Amino acid sequence: MKQIPPVFKREFLGYFRAPVAYVFLVAFLVISVSLAFSRYGGFFKGGVASMESYFTFFPWLFLFIVPAVGMRLWSEEKRSGTVELLFTLPVTTLEAVLGKFLAGWAFLSLAVLLSFPMTLTLAYLGDPDWGVIVTTYLGAILMAGGYLGVCALTSALTKNQVISFVLSLGACAIVLFLGFSSFTDTLEGFLPVAVADAFANFSFITHFDAFTKGIIDPKDVVFFLSLMGFTLFLNVVALER
Amino acid sequence: MIEVKGLVKTYGPKRAVDGVSFAVKRGDILGFLGPNGAGKSTTMKMITGFLRPDAGTATVDGIDVTADPVAVKRKLGYLPESAPAYPEMTVEEFLAFIAEVRGFRAHDARRAAVDRAIGLTHLAPVRAQTIETLSKGFKQRVGFAQALLHDPPALVLDEPTDGLDPNQKNEVRSLIKNMAVEKAVILSTHILEEVDAICTRVIIISQGKVVADETPAQLHARKPGARLDEVFRALTASDV
Numbered sequence: 001m002k003q004i005p006p007v008f009k010r011e012f013l014g015y016f017r018a019p020v021a022y023v024f025l026v027a028f029l030v031i032s033v034s035l036a037f038s039r040y041g042g043f044f045k046g047g048v049a050s051m052e053s054y055f056t057f058f059p060w061l062f063l064f065i066v067p068a069v070g071m072r073l074w075s076e077e078k079r080s081g082t083v084e085l086l087f088t089l090p091v092t093t094l095e096a097v098l099g100k101f102l103a104g105w106a107f108l109s110l111a112v113l114l115s116f117p118m119t120l121t122l123a124y125l126g127d128p129d130w131g132v133i134v135t136t137y138l139g140a141i142l143m144a145g146g147y148l149g150v151c152a153l154t155s156a157l158t159k160n161q162v163i164s165f166v167l168s169l170g171a172c173a174i175v176l177f178l179g180f181s182s183f184t185d186t187l188e189g190f191l192p193v194a195v196a197d198a199f200a201n202f203s204f205i206t207h208f209d210a211f212t213k214g215i216i217d218p219k220d221v222v223f224f225l226s227l228m229g230f231t232l233f234l235n236v237v238a239l240e241r
Numbered sequence: 242m243i244e245v246k247g248l249v250k251t252y253g254p255k256r257a258v259d260g261v262s263f264a265v266k267r268g269d270i271l272g273f274l275g276p277n278g279a280g281k282s283t284t285m286k287m288i289t290g291f292l293r294p295d296a297g298t299a300t301v302d303g304i305d306v307t308a309d310p311v312a313v314k315r316k317l318g319y320l321p322e323s324a325p326a327y328p329e330m331t332v333e334e335f336l337a338f339i340a341e342v343r344g345f346r347a348h349d350a351r352r353a354a355v356d357r358a359i360g361l362t363h364l365a366p367v368r369a370q371t372i373e374t375l376s377k378g379f380k381q382r383v384g385f386a387q388a389l390l391h392d393p394p395a396l397v398l399d400e401p402t403d404g405l406d407p408n409q410k411n412e413v414r415s416l417i418k419n420m421a422v423e424k425a426v427i428l429s430t431h432i433l434e435e436v437d438a439i440c441t442r443v444i445i446i447s448q449g450k451v452v453a454d455e456t457p458a459q460l461h462a463r464k465p466g467a468r469l470d471e472v473f474r475a476l477t478a479s480d481v
Contacts, residue, residue, distance in 0.1 A: 006341040010327070017329040017371075081325035085387070088289045088321070089342045090314040 003091045007099025008106075011073075015107050028065055028111045032057065033118065049126030054118055055136050055212055059176055059205050062147050067168035069108060070151025071161050073100050074239070078159035087239075097235050101152050101228075108144040112137065132214035139211020142224040143204055147172055149231030156238040179203025242267050242395050242425035243288065247297035250283050257283045259449035260297070265425045265442075267394070270417065272440030272457075273429040276477050280449040281429040282322055285399050288427070289319045301395055315343075318393035322400055324384025328373035332364055332383055335372060336390060343391040358386040361416065378409045385413070389420070396420070398428040402435065414439050433469040436460075447477040 015021035036043040036054040043053045077083040086096055122128040154167040177183045178199050187196040200206065207220040243265040250258040258280040265271045275281050286292040288299045290310035299306045306313045326335055336355045345351040359368055362382040367375060372383060381404065388396060401417070402410045410432075417426060418439050430436070436443050436457050443460055445453040453460065453476055457469075464472050 003342060006338060009341075010330075010338045014327065014329060017334075080328065081321065081323065082327055084286070084291055084321045085325050088291050088314055088317070088319045089339070090311045090344075091342060092311060 001095060001098075003095040004099040004102070007086075007091065007096055008103045011100045011103035012106055014103075021107070024065075024068065025111055025114060028061070029114060032061055032115060035061070036118070049122045049128040051118060051122065051128070051133050051136055052212055054115065055140060058140050058143065059208055062144060062204075063169065063172050063176055065111075066108065066144060066147035067151050067154075067165050067172060069104050070148050070168055071155050071164040073104055073152050074156040074235075075159050075161045075164040079161070093236050093239050097152070097232055097239065101148065101232055101235075104148050104152065105141075105145050108148060109141045112140050112144060129214065132212070135214050135216055136212045138216065139208050139220070142211075142221065143208050146175075146204060146224045146227045149228040149235075150175065153231045153235045153238065156235050175202060176204055179205035242269075242302060243397075243427065244300045245284070245288060245297070246299075248284060248287055248294050248299060249296040250280075250287060250292060251295050256449050258287070258294075261446060261449070261451055262297075263444055263451065263454055265395075265427055267423060267425050268421065269442055270421045270426045270428065270440050272436045272443045273427055273446070274431065274433070274436065274443060274473065275429075275446040277431070279446050279477070281446065282399055284446070285319075285397050285427065285429060289317055289397055290314055315391075316394055318388035318391065318396045320384045320388045320396075320398045320401055323403070324381050326372045326380065326383050326387070329371060331369055331371050332359070332375075332386075333368045335383065336386055339387050339390050345391075354390055358390040361389055362386040363412075377404045378406065381405060381409075381413070385416070393424070395425045396427070398426065400429055400431075402430065402432065410435075433473060436469065445473065445476050447479060452476045 015024075032054065035041050035057045039045075041053040041057065046053055074083070077086060087093070119128065119133055122133075150171045151164075151168040154171055155164045157167065158164050180203075184196050184200045187199055191199075201223075207223045210217045210220050245264070246262050248258050248261045249256065261280070261284050263271070273281050273284070283292065287294045288301070288306065290306045290313055293307065301313045301316050304312045304316070327338075330338070333355060336358055337351055340351045340354045343354070345354045359365055362385050364379070364382055364386055367379055372380065375383065381401070385398075385401065388398065396417075398417070402413050405413060414435070417428065420426070421439075428435075428440075440457060443453065443455060443457055444451055460469065460472055464475070
């Protein structure tokens with residue numbers, strides 16, 4: 001496991017060596033903040049000192065933004081041939097997978113945390129519940145990890161970044177939509193209710209909601225962590241095959 | 242140092258490598274020859290632990306690559322074909338990353354290893370340049386520096402002189418020759434003059450099989466007076 005730090009460091013700094021990181025961070029913050037200020041978000045109109053109108057779009061925003069970060073994780077290495085370099089260095093597949101995943105996750109966490117001026121605005125305008133804000137940030141970061149796990153896996157399946165992006169988007173959309181009643185209703189049409197319910201349990205929205213209300217339910221934490229664990233395991237399998 | 246026994250690799254219906262066996266000891270420079278697609282790169286990828294052989298074994302310093310790939314990778318320096326490297330990194334950053342993965346964790350030790358590799362491969366003028374801006378010759382040297390950085394007892398070089406101009410080729414050859422005294426080196430090439438220039442032994446493979454394993458002198462003796470490429474063509478005639 002001691003080879004994780006160098007892999008992590010290279011990958012994380014790699015985002016900043018190219019303009020990717022800056023373009024990504026600016027785009028993410030501009031889009032997320034303007035959605036909150038828009039009439040769909042109603043950040044000011046609500047008259048409540050809470051971040052809810054900001055975070056409510058996160059499951060949707062992540063649907064596009066996380067595949068953009070995750071698509072290059074392995075596809076890029078495969079396309080440029082550096083995967084051969086990486087795997088002839090004394091690094092195990094698990095170390096490489098974890099190092100790269102953690103770097104991507106740290107980068108996404110940075111993007112999420114850079115929205116902190118929004119909380120300062122809230123503190124200036126009113127008296128927000130800091131406990132809820134902290135749990136919401138925690139939830140958003142865990143959800144980012146869940147999305148990224150899925151994207152890292154799809155990225156390991158192809159050397160084409162466009163295919164990787166589209167696959168990631170599709171896979172993330174499925175886990176997202178599983179939470180919507182219209183979608184689960186359709187499922188219930190041809191599946192037993194218990195099975196459809198079980199599927200609905202895999203949705204990101206269901207598990208993210210509690211965090212935005214200030215609740216850290218171990219079940220939700222375990223969901224995101226086990227999703228990451230499972231996708232990373234498949235990631236190792238996909239690379240070693 | 243490097244021992245290969247009955248390596249087999251199959252891609253779909255095609256046997257890319259079909260029972261290749263040879264051994265390389267310290268001080269040897271083994272030239273690995275063969276037409277394109279004969280299985281040279283595949284064999285090298287199996288020795289370095291990048292590909293898993295379907296059958297057979299490859300050992301480096303007595304360690305089986307399928308049993309303990311990380312231990313083998315520690316002992317090997319490998320230059321993959323076309324010298325892949327992370328394009329957005331500078332030469333120095335890239336080599337520092339390699340050094341860190343190779344176990345040079347202390348700042349001074351890392352610096353010393355990077356400086357040594359840069360010195361050996363004459364990369365000093367471009368050390369602060371990003372790899373994507375380098376010419377092909379310099380890129381190849383970065384790949385070389387990366388393979389040599391930890392002073393490995395065994396080197397596997399996949400077409401180390403490919404794409405270089407005659408001066409650079411000459412320089413790379415003398416570099417290999419100087420190092421080979423205490424190392425086991427395998428290099429693949431399809432430049433036949435290279436064999437005469439540096440190799441102490443030659444293996445020719447054709448359609449995944451070894452068709453010749455001898456010294457350059459013995460190879461010349463197969464057809465007295467003929468040029469090496471005629472001997473090569475006769476040996477690999479079935480592979481077209």
